[in-house]
Amino acid sequence: MRGARRFVALLAxxxxxxxxxxxxxxxxxxxxxxxxxxLPALYEDGKxxxxxxxxSVAFDGAKRLAVADxxxxxxxxxxxxxxxxxxGAEIRLPEIPSPLQARFAPDGGLLVLDGRLKKIARxxxxxxxxxxxxxxxxxxxxxxxxxxxxxxxxxxxFILDVAQGRVVVLGPDDRIRRQMAVPKDARGLSxxxxxxxxxxxxLESVGRRVLxxxxxxxxxxxxxxxxADVAFPTALSVDEFGRLAVADESGGGIxxxxxxxxxxxxxxxxxxxxxxxxxxxxxxxGPPGLLxxxxxxxxxxxxxxxxx
Amino acid sequence: MxxxxxxxxxxxxxxxxxxxxxxxxxxxxxxxxxxxxKAAAPARPAAAAPSAANPYHLKAGAQGxxxxxxxxDIGDLLAQPFVHAPVKAGNCVQCHSPHASSHGKLLAAAPGxxxxxxxAPMAAAAVAKARSVHPPVRAGECIKCHDPHAAKNxxxxxxAGSELCASCHGDMLKRIAALKFKHPPVAASCEACHDPHASxxxxxxxxxxxxxxxxxxxxxxxxxxxKQHMNYPVGKADCTSCHDPHGSDRAGLLWMTVHPPVANRMxxxxxxxxxxxxxxxxxxSGAELCRSCHSEMVNTTLGxxxxxxxxxxxxxxxxxHNPHASPQPALLKAKTKDLCASCHxxxxxxxxxxxxxxxxxxxxxxxACHDPHASNAVFxxxxxKVMDVCGTCHDYAHHSNHPIGEKKIDPRNRNLTLDCISCxxxxxxxxxxxxxxxxxxxxxxxxHQGMGK
Numbered sequence: 001m002r003g004a005r006r007f008v009a010l011l012a013x014x015x016x017x018x019x020x021x022x023x024x025x026x027x028x029x030x031x032x033x034x035x036x037x038x039l040p041a042l043y044e045d046g047k048x049x050x051x052x053x054x055x056s057v058a059f060d061g062a063k064r065l066a067v068a069d070x071x072x073x074x075x076x077x078x079x080x081x082x083x084x085x086x087x088g089a090e091i092r093l094p095e096i097p098s099p100l101q102a103r104f105a106p107d108g109g110l111l112v113l114d115g116r117l118k119k120i121a122r123x124x125x126x127x128x129x130x131x132x133x134x135x136x137x138x139x140x141x142x143x144x145x146x147x148x149x150x151x152x153x154x155x156x157x158f159i160l161d162v163a164q165g166r167v168v169v170l171g172p173d174d175r176i177r178r179q180m181a182v183p184k185d186a187r188g189l190s191x192x193x194x195x196x197x198x199x200x201x202x203l204e205s206v207g208r209r210v211l212x213x214x215x216x217x218x219x220x221x222x223x224x225x226x227x228a229d230v231a232f233p234t235a236l237s238v239d240e241f242g243r244l245a246v247a248d249e250s251g252g253g254i255x256x257x258x259x260x261x262x263x264x265x266x267x268x269x270x271x272x273x274x275x276x277x278x279x280x281x282x283x284x285x286g287p288p289g290l291l292x293x294x295x296x297x298x299x300x301x302x303x304x305x306x307x308x
Numbered sequence: 309m310x311x312x313x314x315x316x317x318x319x320x321x322x323x324x325x326x327x328x329x330x331x332x333x334x335x336x337x338x339x340x341x342x343x344x345x346k347a348a349a350p351a352r353p354a355a356a357a358p359s360a361a362n363p364y365h366l367k368a369g370a371q372g373x374x375x376x377x378x379x380x381d382i383g384d385l386l387a388q389p390f391v392h393a394p395v396k397a398g399n400c401v402q403c404h405s406p407h408a409s410s411h412g413k414l415l416a417a418a419p420g421x422x423x424x425x426x427x428a429p430m431a432a433a434a435v436a437k438a439r440s441v442h443p444p445v446r447a448g449e450c451i452k453c454h455d456p457h458a459a460k461n462x463x464x465x466x467x468a469g470s471e472l473c474a475s476c477h478g479d480m481l482k483r484i485a486a487l488k489f490k491h492p493p494v495a496a497s498c499e500a501c502h503d504p505h506a507s508x509x510x511x512x513x514x515x516x517x518x519x520x521x522x523x524x525x526x527x528x529x530x531x532x533x534x535k536q537h538m539n540y541p542v543g544k545a546d547c548t549s550c551h552d553p554h555g556s557d558r559a560g561l562l563w564m565t566v567h568p569p570v571a572n573r574m575x576x577x578x579x580x581x582x583x584x585x586x587x588x589x590x591x592x593s594g595a596e597l598c599r600s601c602h603s604e605m606v607n608t609t610l611g612x613x614x615x616x617x618x619x620x621x622x623x624x625x626x627x628x629h630n631p632h633a634s635p636q637p638a639l640l641k642a643k644t645k646d647l648c649a650s651c652h653x654x655x656x657x658x659x660x661x662x663x664x665x666x667x668x669x670x671x672x673x674x675x676a677c678h679d680p681h682a683s684n685a686v687f688x689x690x691x692x693k694v695m696d697v698c699g700t701c702h703d704y705a706h707h708s709n710h711p712i713g714e715k716k717i718d719p720r721n722r723n724l725t726l727d728c729i730s731c732x733x734x735x736x737x738x739x740x741x742x743x744x745x746x747x748x749x750x751x752x753x754x755x756h757q758g759m760g761k
Contacts, residue, residue: 043723050723053686070613071686098613098684116613118620142594145620162621163594188617188651206651231654250654272720272754279686296686299723 033265034243034256035307036291038275039083042067042301045076046087051299055115056235056282057292060104065292067301068099068112068282075102075112075127080287085303091127101282103151111151118145120157133157135168136175144168150194158200160192167192167200167213167220181219182211193236193244201244203236210236210244210257224261237283237291239306245291247280254280254293254304267304277302364406372398375406388458395457403456420448423456430505438506440513445505452476453504473498480554487555493525494554501553522547536560538575539582550632563633569601570632577601578631594624605681612682618651619681628680645672655735662736668701669735676700677734694727702728719755 044050052071059065065078065085074092078085091110101113108125111133120133135144145163152158156177157170165186169178180200182189188206195201198215201223208230212223224244226233232250239245242259252270254277257263268277278297286292286303293302362371375398376383382400385391394402405416415422424431430450435441444452453472455464465472474481484494493500501521502513510517516524519542526533528543547553550570551561558564562571569577578597580587590597599606609619618627625631628647629639640647649656659669668676677697678688685692695704695713704712711726718724728734731751733742745751 052723071692115615116611118610118615141592142596142622147617162617165622189621190617231658232652250652272718272724298721300721 031258031260031262031264032307034267035265036254036267036275037305037307039290039303039305041274041295041298041303042078042085042087043299044087045069045090047090049090051076051301053296053299054282054294054301055099055296056101057284057294057301058101058103059284059286059292060108064104065284065286065301066102066104066110067294068102070098070100070115070296071299073097073099075099075110077127080290082287083290083303083305089127091123093121093123093127093129095129095132096121101148103149105151106153106155111149111157113146113149120146120149120159133170134174135159135170136173140164147189148191150192150200152194152198153196158192158194160189160202162189165189167202180213180217183220183222186211186220190234191236193238195238195242196240201236201238203233203246205232205234205249208233210246210261224257224263226255226257226263229255229263229266234281235283235294237285239285239291240288241308245283245285247277247283247293249279249281249296252277252280252297254283254291268302272298274302275304364401372400375400382457385455385458388460390460390462390464391458392456392464418448420445420450423448423450435506438508440511441506442504442513469497469499470494473504484554488557489559489561490555491553491561519544519547522553538573540575540579540587541582542588545588549630552635563630563635565635565637565639566633567631567639594622595620596624598625609681613684614686614688615682616680616688643672644674648672648674659735661738662733662742663738664740664742665736666734666742694729698728698734704728 042051049072051067051069053069054067055070056068057065059080063080065080067076067078069076069090072090072092073096074090075096076090077088079088096112096114096117098114098116099112100115103111105111105122109130110123110125110127112121112123113119114121117132122130122133124130137144142163144159144161146159147162148160150158152169155172159168159170161168165182167180167182168176169180171177182202186202186204186207186209188204189202190205191203193201193203200213200220202211202213202220203209204211208227209225210223211220213220226246230246230248230251230253232248233246233255234249235247237245243264244257246255246257247253248255248266253266253268255263255266268275270276270278272278276298277293277295279295280293280302281296282294284292289306289308291304291306293304295302366374382395386396394400400406401416403416403422404414406414409415411418417425420430420432428434430445435446444450450456453465455466457464459465461468461472467475470481484490498504501515503515504513507513507515514521523543528534550563550566552563553561556562556564558566569575576582577600578590580589580591592600595606595610609615619625621627628641630641631639634640636643642650645656659665668674674680677690679690680688683689683692689697690700691697693714698704712730713727714725716726718726718730724730731743733744736742737744739746743751745754
């Protein structure tokens with residue numbers, strides 16, 4: 001039955017992928033299963049200090065990679081040139097004692113979500129602390145609690161606010177310029193992804209669904225139900241083809257969905273050796289054809305070549 | 309060949325018609341029409357219709373008696389005050405096939421299905437639509453409660469009232485019997501509130517939803533009711549949020565664990581004042597409300613590196629705790645394992661499937677290793693060192709001389725050191741000692757790859 005569902009989903013993907021993925025900035029791919037090939041993983045910074053329980057990874061779209069090395073209380077930067085990845089400096093600041101997520105801003109700076117403070121810090125391109133992002137919202141009953149965030153091409157910050165079950169979009173003045181409600185039955189929201197067209201995806205860890213909100217939508221709708229394919233998904237990314245990758249933290253694997261939500265395969269499994277994953281908790285689409293996985297349980301960033 | 313078959317069929321029909329016409333006028337009145345006519349019946353002419361009540365062509369006067377020649381015990385049952393209508397009519401074949409059957413007791417169909425042929429509300433389709441269904445009904449085990457022939461009790465129930473329910477729910481009824489304060493309808497009959505078969509719209513087989521079922525007796529417009537509830541408009545609230553509907557050792561049938569503000573009738577500590585419109589609205593939402601009193605707990609939780617995210621979502625503490633009262637310690641909404649499983653379904657399912665289970669996990673002591681609120685460690689472990697968590701119960705010095713610890717690099721991954729979960733799955737596994745692999749050799753060669761050469 002599960003096989004049949006996948007087969008039908010695959011056929012559906014073939015039928016509609018062309019029309020769905022013809023947005024201004026997405027490349028068009030046929031609806032084929034996605035394959036992975038493991039490349040050498042990232043284990044340490046430029047000084048040889050090993051990573052420890054890294055929660056997330058981010059790519060700036062050009063040549064820089066940032067790892068939230070949570071267990072070591074720092075962010076580690078890498079230079080990316082094709083498949084060659086060179087470890088760089090660490091950013092260790094008292095203002096971000098337990099970084100959960102680091103994302104690049106369009107000006108080359110970084111935004112870092114801290115797990116202990118539950119705040120998002122703005123850093124300069126040189127890695128110096130600038131300020132905390134303070135959401136300007138009058139009459140709010142509860143303070144915003146960011147669970148995950150992404151930065152748009154124009155610098156807008158998309159925040160998954162679990163305190164009020166919504167996604168807010170902040171402008172440069174930290175004022176809310178848009179917010180999107182999530183379905184009332186959404187359970188365990190954990191991550192966001194943002195594609196080149198401005199489509200926002202949200203992930204439910206408990207409900208095991210991917211939600212979608214297009215640029216003009218005021219609320220999320222269900223994009224794909226993946227309860228048959230994952231145990232407890234916690235991370236999401238979208239590549240240049242509009243294909244989604246979902247990290248199954250409990251199941252130790254990556255599930256791929258097409259731009260229409262069709263199932264495109266499940267790759268990797270639980271294990272210690274390279275190519276295998278233990279509690280993957282963060283994803284980032286890298287340069288075309290690369291996927292970075294914060295392989296938290298293995299204290300490393302797994303690097304995969306993704307079939308096109 | 310076809311002509312021969314037709315000829316034989318006509319002959320059979322003619323013989324049947326002759327038998328019917330030969331029946332004496334004083335023959336007993338035919339019982340209710342049998343629901344399963346024999347194969348030849350549809351082909352019979354209208355004149356032969358009465359024989360559908362006698363599909364086995366029994367001799368005159370034999371109907372309802374021939375079975376009793378052997379099954380004399382059934383005859384004794386007829387003296388019971390409540391006899392199943394087909395039995396009373398002597399129509400044994402309404403349920404049994406006298407010659408052969410694919411079902412036990414020579415039943416003409418599966419046990420549940422045969423009851424549903426007359427008792428339509430119990431049919432599978434009707435049951436499938438119901439919100440809650442009594443498991444024996446769903447399983448077609450009508451005879452668990454009903455004697456299909458006769459009984460001393462109405463509805464041919466095998467036992468009367470709550471005594472019948474106690475045959476399965478004995479523990480609950482024993483608990484109720486020992487309680488200091490009893491809910492009078494419970495003492496009278498479970499059926500006062502529960503439908504023993506199914507409830508179309510309500511959970512727990514309730515005849516009406518809460519609070520409607522409660523307000524049938526407890527009039528919310530009575531001054532005494534209002535006073536007991538501090539004048540809060542609780543007429544549409546969930547009564548079971550505070551009260552155990554079966555009984556309690558606490559006055560007011562409150563659940564055994566009561567939130568102190570509820571016990572002290574200080575509802576306005578969390579809710580707006582009773583006279584305010586929308587009085588049941590809470591003063592704050594999520595964890596912010598609880599922080600008013602539990603500031604140390606909330607501050608500690610929010611000050612750790614990793615928080616259990618439900619604690620800070622829109623629902624906050626109430627994801628796991630009932631703010632009024634609960635039968636569980638710490639006002640938990642359910643037993644720990646059930647509560648954790650409500651989100652971590654796959655983890656608990658995997659545990660349940662494991663042949664070898666880690667006892668704390670099996671017993672639902674999730675908090676033996678995990679802090680349910682927050683932690684500085686991954687998986688919200690009680691320590692960021694796995695060996696310290698395991699060391700709470702296990703002494704590695706008495707376990708093995710295998711190198712282990714923070715200075716021993718895992719040969720499979722240079723960023724890992726060897727600890728307990730290098731070899732064991734902490735919840736359970738299909739293999740002995742909840743190992744990751746089936747045999748010792750499979751496990752050892754994960755690291756010791758040169759040993760076989």
